[in-house]
């Protein structure tokens with residue numbers, strides 16, 4: 174007998190308005206506006222974000238998210254970038270915390286600096302799996318009013334998510350973040366073979382770019398690749414309930 178299991182949503186990172194339309198048509202749950210050629214969390218131009226928001230006005234689903242760019246992990250740099258993206262009306266604002274070489278006090282100060290914006294906008298923290306992420310930051314993120322937390326990779330040539338963190342650690346991240354009421358996501362050069370094992374950890378969504386494209390993550394999104402990921406995610410949600 175088969176029962177519906179937890180179904181992680183599909184976050185698709187798109188580089189252009191044309192890819193945005195493709196992702197919507199292909200059933201993405203979150204359409205993530207990101208310029209992959211400009212870095213791990215490369216940002217769209219603000220006027221392009223405004224046009225995307227206007228284009229989707231009144232449509233509840235899929236949700237739009239946008240990355241704010243790759244910035245030093247300081248309150249000033251991150252809040253300036255995030256304020257600008259939030260002002261476009263993007264519903265979910267993804268902010269990367271590049272913590273490598275920083276003390277936890279410095280990272281917590283950067284997080285706290287975003288608390289005023291978190292009262293006005295839904296912020297998602299991106300922690301980097303390849304920078305030895307400290308899951309204790311989930312406490313300060315919750316206290317600052319963040320809406321969600323996800324893992325991704327900063328160095329796209331340095332290995333995928335599961336190369337850096339074992340599934341048990343990823344599961345611990347999801348459980349800890351969910352326990353704090355945060356939206357949870359996993360990403361980082363995910364391939365179709367990662368879908369079933371990561372879906373079993375029950376994050377709210379899995380994020381993809383490279384696997385959806387021909388020519389790698391800065392290539393072009395392909396409808397067939399998107400459909401394949403969508404179908405595998407749906408299949409992964411159907412688990413045997415009597416074994």
Ligand SMILES: O=C[C@H](O)COP(=O)(O)O
Nearest residue numbers: 186360361362380382383
């Ligand atoms: O937020 C999700 C990312 O855009 C994933 O990109 P990637 O699959 O190329 O690492």
